[in-house]
Amino acid sequence: MGVIKVGTSSWADQSLLRSGWYPRSANTPAGRLAFYAGRFPLVEVDTSYYAVPVPETTQGWVDATPDDFTFDVKAFSLFTGHPTPVAALPRDLRPTAGAGRVRRRDLPEQAYEELWSRFRAALAPIAAAGKLGTVLLQFPPWLARSAAAERRIVELAQRCRPWRVAVELRHGSWFDGAATTATLDLLRAHDLSLVCVDMPQGHPSSVPPILVRTAEPAIVRFHGHSDAWRDGDKQDKFRYAYAEQELRAWAERLAGLAEDVDDLHVLFNNCCAGQAQRDATRLAQLLAETMLGDTPVPVGPRRTSDGPAVAASRG
Incomplete structure (x- = not known):
């Protein structure tokens, strides 16, 4: 039976800092991460998508968290084919001339390898x-299924080894009819975790929430179902509160998947003024009820005076 770890896709976004979720005593980056890690056993590092952190920073994250804490780290945007602001690159690797955003082809090979x-x-x-x-390799919505795209995914995954690699695909062609089986087979063949995404449907970037294990750990990311997904800004797209019945239904589904995996990572990406933290906490409580019955038990590996840490195990 698997272990389910529940967390959020950020611990330091500005709307969260303004929301009052952190106490006044958590007034430093390390203090906030320590407070977060006292309540959740898992976090997704989103800042690494926007800029490559330095080892001193990541060592600080390690030092601020318990021994059993887990980081899922999103790959830098340039690696996965997103146009990246030149200012996001280290100063010594920036092109001397060109547009405000760059892609891989805009960098010399030596600079790309150094990144x-x-x-x-x-x-x-x-x-x-x-x-x-x-x-986490999160590919852009325009990456359609093709032989070249498949080779690209495998090549990037190899660059990340021996670490575990997860793949989030955001173009419907990967899951169009028989393509679904081929996509899952590709990921299984290369020991890559499919990221199951709960998101609004009916948009060009929509993909169905396929809850399967292709590698360890299994991963589910919750984007919410905002009506502003197509035309809203980033905050509006993720401004969504999961209803109790939605979370209960997902708790049942996740408990079923946990029967067939060793580790299941569940991440809430509806990061708007602490909503992700509230929904993650409630889902973990429902998972504990679903998997462990009504007997009062700790929900996770650590508890605090402010509430339970958020993880659930079975078996």
Whole structure:
């Protein structure tokens, strides 16, 4: 029987800091992460998508968290094919001329390889502490299924080894009819975790929430179902509170998947003014009820005076 870890896709976004979720005593980056890690056993590092952190920063994350804490780290945007602001690159690797955003083709090979070297160096302290869950490769909505795209996924995953790798695909062609089986077979063949996404449907970037294990850990990310998904800004797209009946239904589904996996990572990405933290806490409570019955038991590996840490295990 598997272990379910529940967390959120950020611990330091500005709307969360303004929401009052953190006490006044958690007034430093390390203090806030320590407070978060006292309540959740898992977090997704989103900042690494926007800039490659330095090892001193990631070592600080390691030092601020308990031994059993887990980080899932999102890969730098340039690696997965997203146009990336030049200002997000280290100063010594920025092109001397060109547009405000760059892609891989805009960088010399040596600069691109150096970026990967620095990304791996940033993850090294987390991995050395046994706290690295997965490297998340989140591909852009325009990456359609093709032989070249499949090769691209495999090549990037190889750059992340020996660490675990998860893949989030955001183009419907990967899950169109018979393509679904081929996509899942590809991921299984290369030991890559499919990221199951709960998100609004009917949009160009929509993919169905396929709850299966292709590798360890299994991963589910919750984006919410905002009506502003197509035209809203980033905050509006993720401004969504999961209803109790939605969370109860997901608790049943996740408990079923846990029967067939060793580890299941559940991440709430509806990061708007603490809503992700509230929904994650409630889902963990429902998972404990679903998997462990009504007997009062700790929900996770640690408890605090403010509430339970958020993880559930079975078996």
